[in-house]
Amino acid sequence: MKFIKINGARRSGNNYVEWLMNHNFKNVHVFFLGNVTGWRHGLPPTSVDWSGGDWDEPGWLANKSHMKRLFSSIGGLQYEIDNAFADNEVRYVFCVKNPYAYYHSTSKIWGHPKGHPKDTIAKEYVDWWNSVNRAYIDFARERPTRCYVVFNEKLIVDPETEVNNIATRLDLKRTDTFVNQPDVVMVNGPISKGNKFNANFYINREYLNDYSTKTINEINSYIDMGVMENLGYEIVQPR
Numbered sequence: 001m002k003f004i005k006i007n008g009a010r011r012s013g014n015n016y017v018e019w020l021m022n023h024n025f026k027n028v029h030v031f032f033l034g035n036v037t038g039w040r041h042g043l044p045p046t047s048v049d050w051s052g053g054d055w056d057e058p059g060w061l062a063n064k065s066h067m068k069r070l071f072s073s074i075g076g077l078q079y080e081i082d083n084a085f086a087d088n089e090v091r092y093v094f095c096v097k098n099p100y101a102y103y104h105s106t107s108k109i110w111g112h113p114k115g116h117p118k119d120t121i122a123k124e125y126v127d128w129w130n131s132v133n134r135a136y137i138d139f140a141r142e143r144p145t146r147c148y149v150v151f152n153e154k155l156i157v158d159p160e161t162e163v164n165n166i167a168t169r170l171d172l173k174r175t176d177t178f179v180n181q182p183d184v185v186m187v188n189g190p191i192s193k194g195n196k197f198n199a200n201f202y203i204n205r206e207y208l209n210d211y212s213t214k215t216i217n218e219i220n221s222y223i224d225m226g227v228m229e230n231l232g233y234e235i236v237q238p239r
Contacts, residue, residue: 002172003084004030007044008095009132011105013152014040016159017095020180024163026173031081043132044092044139091170092143094136097152098233099129099223100216104207126222137230146170151231156199213238 004021008014021030084090106125140147148169155162160178167174201207216238228235
């Protein structure tokens with residue numbers, strides 16, 4: 001059994017990658033452990049805490065649906081999971097998305113933090129993109145054979161190739177056929193509003209049409225250029 005931990009900033013394809021891995025690999029266990037191995041949208045974990053004591057939202061533990069998903073994901077594998085972390089055998093998949101697409105989809109879903117006018121960029125969203133992706137770059141650099149970075153831009157164009165790349169890098173066994181249902185977990189807006197995923201919106205970078213010159217300049221002023229360079233992303237200039 002190979003153990004996989006998926007991390008990525010919000011709206012970067014985490015759920016889609018999790019679904020693909022659960023349906024296209026053999027003998028793979030993908031964590032959804034929240035407070036046990038760390039928040040999936042946060043920093044990559046190097047240990048396990050079965051008490052959940054470090055989780056920053058204690059109410060999570062009281063939520064029966066969350067706990068059901070937590071323990072169904074563990075599947076009685078606590079001993080094996082402990083050993084995988086102790087022996088440095090856990091594999092990591094990091095989901096990244098360019099900051100302009102990330103900011104657009106994040107602000108559409110979560111809105112602006114309290115107190116932010118709608119025509120002002122929420123700096124903390126870009127700061128979070130900077131910090132988590134910087135951590136993923138450093139983490140992967142130290143563990144090149146146990147980490148794979150999934151670029152959302154490549155994933156939505158050719159998910160099968162990304163699945164094969166994950167298998168090669170992390171030494172995982174593929175299923176005989178490729179299965180793909182992006183609409184199961186991917187949307188362009190809140191699911192409650194009946195939105196369906198439109199890959200072309202991101203492939204053609206249509207989200208940039210919603211940005212003013214001021215918005216682009218403000219995002220650019222907050223972006224960590226070192227992270228951009230390491231991920232191979234280019235700065236967008238106002239039209």
